[in-house]
Amino acid sequence: xxxxxxxxxxxxxxxxxxxxxxxxxxxxxxxxxxxxxxxxxxxxxxxxxxxxxxxxxxxxxxxxxxxxxxxxxxxxxxxxxxxxxxxxxxxxxxxxxxxxxxxxxxxxxxxxxxxxxxxxxxxxxxxxxxxxxxxxxxxxxxxxxxxxxxxxxxxxxxxxxxxxxxxxxxxxxxxxxxxxxxxxxxxxxxxxxxxxxxxxxxxxxxxxxxxxxxxxxxxxxxxxxxxxxxxxxxxxxxxxxxxxxxxxxxxxxxxxxxxxxxxxxxxxxxxxxxxxxxxxxxxxxxxxxxxxxxxxxxxxxxxxxxxxxxxxxxxxxxxxxxx
Numbered sequence: 001x002x003x004x005x006x007x008x009x010x011x012x013x014x015x016x017x018x019x020x021x022x023x024x025x026x027x028x029x030x031x032x033x034x035x036x037x038x039x040x041x042x043x044x045x046x047x048x049x050x051x052x053x054x055x056x057x058x059x060x061x062x063x064x065x066x067x068x069x070x071x072x073x074x075x076x077x078x079x080x081x082x083x084x085x086x087x088x089x090x091x092x093x094x095x096x097x098x099x100x101x102x103x104x105x106x107x108x109x110x111x112x113x114x115x116x117x118x119x120x121x122x123x124x125x126x127x128x129x130x131x132x133x134x135x136x137x138x139x140x141x142x143x144x145x146x147x148x149x150x151x152x153x154x155x156x157x158x159x160x161x162x163x164x165x166x167x168x169x170x171x172x173x174x175x176x177x178x179x180x181x182x183x184x185x186x187x188x189x190x191x192x193x194x195x196x197x198x199x200x201x202x203x204x205x206x207x208x209x210x211x212x213x214x215x216x217x218x219x220x221x222x223x224x225x226x227x228x229x230x231x232x233x234x235x236x237x238x239x240x241x242x243x244x245x246x247x248x249x250x251x252x253x254x255x256x257x258x259x260x261x262x263x264x265x266x267x268x269x270x271x272x273x274x275x276x277x278x279x280x281x282x283x284x285x286x287x288x289x290x291x292x293x294x295x296x297x298x299x300x301x302x303x304x305x306x307x308x309x310x311x312x313x314x315x316x317x318x319x320x321x322x323x
Contacts, residue, residue: 019321021048021114022093025070025101026083031059032213033103038068040107041099045114051091052101053083061101081182081190088175095321096175100166102212109207113169116203121322123174123200124191126160127167129209148229152189155237155244156196160204163192164229167207173318174200177311186232193236197308198315242304246297250290257286 023041027034038050052065052072066072073090075083084098095114099105105127113125149163166188174195182190195202238245261283267275274280 018047019094019118020092021045021095021097022091023048023050023110024084024087024091024096024098025050025052025065026055026080026087026098027052027057027061027065027101028055028080029057029059029061030101031057031061031064034061034065034101035068036103036213037099037101037107038065038070040103041097041110042069044107044110045097048097049093051087053087055080055083077183079183081180081184081187084182084187085180088178088180092172094172096170096172098166098168098170104210104212105167106208106210109167109205110169113167113205113207116205117169117171118322120201120203121320122203123171123321124195124202125169126162126165126192126202126204127169127207128160128162128204129165129167130206131209131211148189148226148233151230151233152192152196155233155241156193158196160192160202162204164188171321173315173320176318177315179311182232184228186229189229189232190236193233193240197240198312200315240304242300243297246293246300250293250297253286253290253293257283257290260286 023045025034025037030037034052038052041048041050050070052062052070053075054062054065054072055075056078062072062074073086075086077086087098088096095117097110097114109127113127116122117125145162145164149161152163164185168188168191177198178191178194180187180190260279264274264276264280264283267273
């Protein structure tokens with residue numbers, strides 16, 4: 001907390017308390033690196049409170065974090081998304097710095113991310129990972145990240161160059177308005193789409209990204225988690241852009257119907273007969289399915305807009321980072 005100087009008291013200068021900063025560290029079997037993470041971020045943000053949430057680790061992660069001075073809590077429901085949901089619900093602060101417990105993120109960059117958040121009154125600043133070490137950022141992860149980032153950009157508009165980065169700084173109103181429905185590593189995608197859907201002020205800053213120390217292993221599976229993240233993007237596309245989602249499905253059905261019906265129509269115009277009745281029935285059914293899909297898209301689009309208005313009002317009810 002910042003106290004007033006005598007000059008401030010007599011001059012009538014407004015006194016602004018220092019923002020409460022919480023460093024959030026979701027962990028699973030990070031005994032090798034967690035002490036380094038706590039030490040580095042305590043040095044970078046000496047006034048911050050460091051919270052470590054242990055997600056059923058089978059090593060000494062929790063004990064080491066506690067001995068290093070962090071506030072440690074346990075989350076029994078497995079998955080990073082479940083941990084993020086619990087952290088956002090439990091911790092009350094003005095600024096939230098979320099990192100991974102693998103000692104790959106650059107702690108000194110935290111002050112720059114926070115300064116950017118406060119200077120422009122933003123709601124989220126993402127640390128875009130930059131690494132010159134191939135082992136720090138595997139080729140499969142790089143390709144998957146570019147692919148998934150491209151999908152989000154095409155569906156939801158301008159996004160970040162690194163939507164899967166775990167290094168993020170949030171305002172209080174972002175954290176307390178975030179629904180946190182994801183269970184695993186797809187939570188970063190959900191964070192990004194939440195910001196884009198509510199058109200929050202956001203930014204991205206390049207930060208160094210290091211390799212894991214020897215003996216430490218990544219918990220992210222390139223294919224399994226990649227498909228889960230892709231599935232999350234499709235689910236969010238369906239729920240947040242229902243008119244486009246069901247419109248595309250309806251268009252596919254309509255085109256298939258026209259392809260099947262065209263030869264029948266030509267034959268009918270020439271002979272007055274419909275030679276393949278089952279094909280005609282199928283074409284009719286596909287066109288009806290296309291119409292139903294379009295109607296569903298229109299109805300759900302109205303529902304989605306109403307839901308977005310409620311989310312926007314809940315978001316605006318909380319003061320911004322620089323308030």
